[in-house]
Amino acid sequence: MAIETQKFFNEAIQVNKETRDKEEEISEANKRLAEPFGNADLAAPGPVEVKSDDDFYNVNFATETVDEEIKKKILELFGSLEWNPISKNKNNVDHWVYTKRLVFKMSGTEIDTARFLPAGSRIFFLPSAEIFKGCIVHNGESKDIFLFGDPFSPRNLLTLAHELGHHQYDLKKQAGKFDELTGLDPDIAEILRSEREASLFALRRLWVALKKRPELKKDAITFLRDFAYKSYCSGGLVLYWQRRPGFDSFATGNDEYWDNWWADQEEENWHEENLTMFKRFQNSEFYDDWKNSGKNKNLVEEDDLLDSFLEWIDENETNQDFWKKYGSIFNLEP
Ligand SMILES: [Zn+2]
Numbered sequence: 001m002a003i004e005t006q007k008f009f010n011e012a013i014q015v016n017k018e019t020r021d022k023e024e025e026i027s028e029a030n031k032r033l034a035e036p037f038g039n040a041d042l043a044a045p046g047p048v049e050v051k052s053d054d055d056f057y058n059v060n061f062a063t064e065t066v067d068e069e070i071k072k073k074i075l076e077l078f079g080s081l082e083w084n085p086i087s088k089n090k091n092n093v094d095h096w097v098y099t100k101r102l103v104f105k106m107s108g109t110e111i112d113t114a115r116f117l118p119a120g121s122r123i124f125f126l127p128s129a130e131i132f133k134g135c136i137v138h139n140g141e142s143k144d145i146f147l148f149g150d151p152f153s154p155r156n157l158l159t160l161a162h163e164l165g166h167h168q169y170d171l172k173k174q175a176g177k178f179d180e181l182t183g184l185d186p187d188i189a190e191i192l193r194s195e196r197e198a199s200l201f202a203l204r205r206l207w208v209a210l211k212k213r214p215e216l217k218k219d220a221i222t223f224l225r226d227f228a229y230k231s232y233c234s235g236g237l238v239l240y241w242q243r244r245p246g247f248d249s250f251a252t253g254n255d256e257y258w259d260n261w262w263a264d265q266e267e268e269n270w271h272e273e274n275l276t277m278f279k280r281f282q283n284s285e286f287y288d289d290w291k292n293s294g295k296n297k298n299l300v301e302e303d304d305l306l307d308s309f310l311e312w313i314d315e316n317e318t319n320q321d322f323w324k325k326y327g328s329i330f331n332l333e334p
Helices: 004-018 023-034 070-076 154-174 186-210 215-242 255-261 269-281 288-289 294-298 304-315 320-330
Strands: 001-003 046-051 057-064 098-105 109-112 122-126 133-139 142-148 181-183
Touching: 001 004, 004 186, 023 154, 023 215, 057 186, 057 255, 070 142, 098 154, 109 154, 109 186, 133 154, 154 186, 181 186, 181 215, 186 215, 186 269, 186 304, 215 288, 269 288, 269 304, 269 320, 288 294, 288 304, 294 304
Parallel strands: 001 181, 122 142
Antiparallel strands: 046 057, 057 098, 098 109, 098 122, 133 142
16 A cells, blocks of 8 residues: 655645744743753763652663764764754763663653664763754664753653654564555655654653653643654755745745645644544454453543553564554554
8 A cells, every 4th residue: 555645745734834833832842841850970981860859750771981983973973964063062072971771761651772772772962962952873783862962851751762763663664564655755755754653652652651741741742743843844845845846935935825735634633643543443353352351341431441552552562463463553644
């Protein structure tokens, strides 16, 4: 089966439209998400543990020394980028630290990077960076994740979960779990798909914990969707337009022009996708067996069923057979 790329551009327009007047809301959310749960000195190599006062959150890892070879690699990676964090004094290459494995818990939900990354992968922090940013890059068979900004902030943890989502997406794509994109500009649509899938992974992983903090949950969605995903939507649409014959830069800056482009907008809300996925599962041949198993037997409320469903996916995130069996139901294409 193939997926029309138009669906992705349609959604990008929708996201752009919905976030147009949200600048203040986004900046407030980002400010709250930058507030760290706790602090630790990362200057010396060794074990680090940070907990929030209320035990909602804790993180464990051991930092390693960044040697000359790694420094060279960091400079190669980031030395030439437009937002060049290295060029600022605070973002000096000497300030990077890394860890081979990080475990963080939010209200009982655990994310252990060793479970989600290939052996030999590393997570780098630049705590002194004034900007927040994250990325994941190949390092032979393994992956390196780079996180700018306070490692103990909710924003950085969401970014880490998002980057882990990129790796999971890559694995599923390699295994043929995602349909081919056909139509206009499949390369741009593919970027949008990987970004939305990575963030949906992050939300799915943390959903049960986030639900216990409604404001944090709201901020997380604002950050992942209205801020991070939106930036890819805007960038993608600009590229999309530039490739059209007779591209008119004035017209694309005109809100009304966007509004009228696709009158037939999808109304479905992006962050409701977990529910959509669950409904899809409910209508599948597999639902009855699942509902009659273990604790699900006694669950009645849709909310409880959804939680249990998400936990179940969670437990099987790295289980190949599971994705072989259910993958086509769980694909989250718009
Ligand atoms: Zn991303």
